[in-house]
Amino acid sequence: MEFEGNYIALKKNGTENKMVPCCDPNGELQSEVAQHPQSMRHVANLIIALQRMKNSHTAIGTEFSDHELLNILMDNVVEEHSMRRVNEGTESRVTTYISTSQEKYDVCDQFQKSWVLVKEARELQAMTLQGGSMHHKVQLxxxxxxxxxxxxSQGRPVALGIGTDLYLSCSMSSDKAILQLEEVKDKDALKTISAQGDMVRFLFLKRDSGLSMTTFESARVPGWFISTAKEDKKPVEMCSAGDSNRITYFKVNNVSDH
Structure with missing residues (x-):
């Protein structure tokens, strides 16, 4: 192994290897590795000396005081401890969402259009329902x-299920957030969700206003909200904040006890 013109050579002396620094006739620094070094102090002195010679051609003494060796040791201990604390701090900042309760809700937009499941297309549409057609509206x-x-502060995290196995999800495609209905067979996968995991696409931030109106913002794609069109019988989709052509406020009524 070469360190800027200085060499470390391994030599055998009979059946025993030795670890001592020496110079050959050409002025090149060598070290002989001992199988049983006299003490860890000698090993530390030699290793530190070789490390220093990587950055200098000037001969440097290999003896260090106890105080110097203690400082070198403490520097390495402090550095390792600091790195561990940084890593632990990074891991502790990962947000985990834990499910606590589930209730049934009716939902309609501010123009009284209800959400209706179109099974053939597996999509939600917002439409005005009257009389005998009210049973078509979904219960979340x-x-x-x-x-x-x-x-x-940004809203209550919620998952929005429909029927037995369907759940609303939001993912980014190109530069647009897409709302989908996905089938989820493994309900345990929804009990605990990491903010950095793929399952976070099923979470929305439910935010209630003072006018009994509610918005649902994607936890996966902040700034995108569940919305309906102003026209009747149009798909329920995601829209970006401030889109004046979409409706993002909804009335949600708890029907769990009905």
Missing amino acids: NLCTYVAPGSNN
């Missing part, structure tokens, strides 16, 4: 989550 299985250490 709204599952509420908590995130330890979070104050929910």
Whole structure:
């Protein structure tokens, strides 16, 4: 192994290897590795000396005081401890959502259009229902989550289920957020959701206003909201905040006890 013109050579002396620094007739520094070094102090002195010679052609003494060796040791201990604390801090900042309860809700937009499931297309449409057609509106299985250490200032995390296995999800495609209905057979996968995991696409931030109106913002794609068109019988889709052509406020009524 070469260190800027200085060499470390391994030599055998009979049946025993030795570890001592020496110079050959050409002025090249060598070290002989001992099988049983006299002490860890000698090993530390030699290793530190070789490390220093990587950055200098000037001969440097290999003896260090006890105080110097203690400082070198403590520097490495402090550095390792600091790195561990940084890594632990990074891991502790990962948000985890834990489900706590589930209730049924009716939902309609501010123009009284209800959400209706179109099974053939597996999509939701917003349409005006009257009289005998009211049974077509969906009831949301709204599952509420908590995130330890979070104050929910951006809204309450919820998952929105329809029927037995269908759940609304939001993912980014190109430059547009897409709302989908996905079938979820493994309900346990929804009990605990990591903010950095793929399952976070099923979470929305439910935010209630003072006018008994509610918005649902994607937890996966912040700034995109569940919305309906102003026209009747149009798909329920995602829209970006401030889109004046879409309706993002909804009335949600708890029907769990009805």
